[in-house]
Amino acid sequence: xxxxxxxxxxxxxxxELAHILGEYLKMEGFSIEIAADGEKGLELAxxxxxxxxxxxxxxxxxxxxxxxxxxxxxxxxxxxxxxxKSGELDKVICLGAGADDYITKPFSxxxxxxxxxxxxxxxKGSDSNxxxxxxxxxxxxxxxxxxxxxxxxxxNGNNIEFTTKEFELLYYLASHPNQVxxxxxxxxxxxxxxxxxxxxxxxxxxxxxxxxxxxxxxEYIKTVWGAGYKFTSGSSx
Numbered sequence: 001x002x003x004x005x006x007x008x009x010x011x012x013x014x015x016e017l018a019h020i021l022g023e024y025l026k027m028e029g030f031s032i033e034i035a036a037d038g039e040k041g042l043e044l045a046x047x048x049x050x051x052x053x054x055x056x057x058x059x060x061x062x063x064x065x066x067x068x069x070x071x072x073x074x075x076x077x078x079x080x081x082x083x084x085k086s087g088e089l090d091k092v093i094c095l096g097a098g099a100d101d102y103i104t105k106p107f108s109x110x111x112x113x114x115x116x117x118x119x120x121x122x123x124k125g126s127d128s129n130x131x132x133x134x135x136x137x138x139x140x141x142x143x144x145x146x147x148x149x150x151x152x153x154x155x156n157g158n159n160i161e162f163t164t165k166e167f168e169l170l171y172y173l174a175s176h177p178n179q180v181x182x183x184x185x186x187x188x189x190x191x192x193x194x195x196x197x198x199x200x201x202x203x204x205x206x207x208x209x210x211x212x213x214x215x216x217x218x219e220y221i222k223t224v225w226g227a228g229y230k231f232t233s234g235s236s237x
Contacts, residue, residue: 008116009033009050011041011067012082013059021054024109025116038062045071052078052120054112057085057094065097072098076163078119080112095204100165118192122165141174142233143218155216165190166209169202173221173231182228202229 008030012018015036022032033048035041038059045053045067053071057064068079080101081094091102100119103112139146143156151167153160162170169190173181181189183202191201206221206229213220222232 007031007033007050008052008054009044010054011035011059012056013037021109021112024113028113038064038067042067042070046074050077052116054080054082056082065093068097068099080115080119091200092204095201139171139174141177144220144233146171146174155213155218158216160212166205169205170209177231177233180224180227180230
């Protein structure tokens with residue numbers, strides 16, 4: 001069994017499902033907190049500092065999308081959204097709100113456990129990522145400066161608040177200036193090989209990175225139609 005004991009917050013109004021998922025996660029060494037509505041889930045997310053949140057979209061008192069947005073304003077915690085809907089728009093909405101992953105009901109509890117482990121490993125709090133961060137360097141591209149040790153980014157001296165994956169995606173492209181990468185290549189580099197992967201995540205994260213950079217009048221990621229994306233430094237808007 002992996003040495004990965006973490007606190008997981010499950011925000012799910014189907015209590016029986018929440019407890020089933022909790023039991024599967026406990027068998028993998030995780031400790032569990034459960035909330036049956038959005039308000040309680042937000043309270044626990046803010047006050048208990050979980051390592052990952054499993055969050056249903058349809059919740060009483062406060063829906064999952066709003067909970068996700070409010071959590072993301074305060075913390076960079078992996079969030080896996082649960083939904084009874086399988087439409088592409090719902091996935092885009094969830095990812096746009098700041099979710100890291102999306103899974104459609106019904107699903108296998110073992111699939112969810114696999115995704116929980118994968119998302120925790122990706123975040124800089126995981127043991128494997130800490131080793132990588134200790135040996136990372138600072139990258140400078142025009143007005144952009146990125147420090148992979150601290151996950152800090154600056155444009156012309158102004159701090160930019162990127163989530164972990166936003167930072168890693170921009171850092172990856174900036175490390176290979178003017179090189180075009182397909183969605184598949186970017187997904188594999190940032191999210192890793194995952195049979196449950198959704199390539200729409202790439203476009204959503206790039207959109208969020210662009211929006212943050214454009215607040216400072218620059219655009220670093222260019223779309224190469226039919227091919228993918230590339231990093232060009234110093235593109236002003």
